[in-house]
Amino acid sequence: MKDRKTLEREILNPPAHRIGGTVGDDVMTVHKVRDGKPVCGAVGTVDEWHRRVTCSACLAGE
Numbered sequence: 138m139k140d141r142k143t144l145e146r147e148i149l150n151p152p153a154h155r156i157g158g159t160v161g162d163d164v165m166t167v168h169k170v171r172d173g174k175p176v177c178g179a180v181g182t183v184d185e186w187h188r189r190v191t192c193s194a195c196l197a198g199e
Contacts, residue, residue: 158186177194
């Protein structure tokens with residue numbers, strides 16, 4: 138089990154393969170981004186963030 142500091146570090150600075158992004162005007166749902174596009178197929182302008190992915194469709198596709 139990881140300690141709290143390790144978990145906080147991973148959340149705040151996720152590895153490159155965990156880059157997330159918001160699509161369009163929805164800034165609350167964070168999608169998994171691969172090659173500049175959301176994995177789930179959401180349509181719109183992608184803004185990449187180093188945030189935890191919250192889109193259930195993207196998480197299911199892992």
